[in-house]
Amino acid sequence: MSIKFPYYHGCLLISEYPSDLTCIFHEKLIFDKLTDEHLTRIFIMQKIKIAAKNPTQTTIYFHNCKLADFNLNEKLVDFIAKNQYSVYVKNIADATDQDIVEIATYSKFMETYGKKDTT
Numbered sequence: 601m602s603i604k605f606p607y608y609h610g611c612l613l614i615s616e617y618p619s620d621l622t623c624i625f626h627e628k629l630i631f632d633k634l635t636d637e638h639l640t641r642i643f644i645m646q647k648i649k650i651a652a653k654n655p656t657q658t659t660i661y662f663h664n665c666k667l668a669d670f671n672l673n674e675k676l677v678d679f680i681a682k683n684q685y686s687v688y689v690k691n692i693a694d695a696t697d698q699d700i701v702e703i704a705t706y707s708k709f710m711e712t713y714g715k716k717d718t719t
Contacts, residue, residue: 607654621663621692626706643679659702660687667680
């Protein structure tokens with residue numbers, strides 16, 4: 601673990617109308633849809649993190665939608681159902697105080713280090 605880049609749990613928001621949630625989610629973490637390609641990329645990232653002994657997880661929060669609303673490959677959905685690769689889904693309405701802290705922490709990290717390097 602790096603002191604400059606400590607481990608943070610990743611999070612994403614899937615919402616067509618995220619205006620109420622932009623105060624806690626960084627804009628780069630908000631998407632209006634979830635596709636097989638998105639999930640595959642998340643699983644690949646998680647697999648790399650596991651191989652690197654990075655213990656973090658990724659949570660996909662849904663706002664006014666749910667995983668079943670998207671036409672996703674059943675195998676990818678099974679990975680989530682079986683908790684493979686530490687990828688979880690949760691309705692934002694069910695977020696706990698700990699979830700909010702993790703979202704705010706990761707969003708702050710994205711705000712600080714998610715910028716494109718122009719040097």
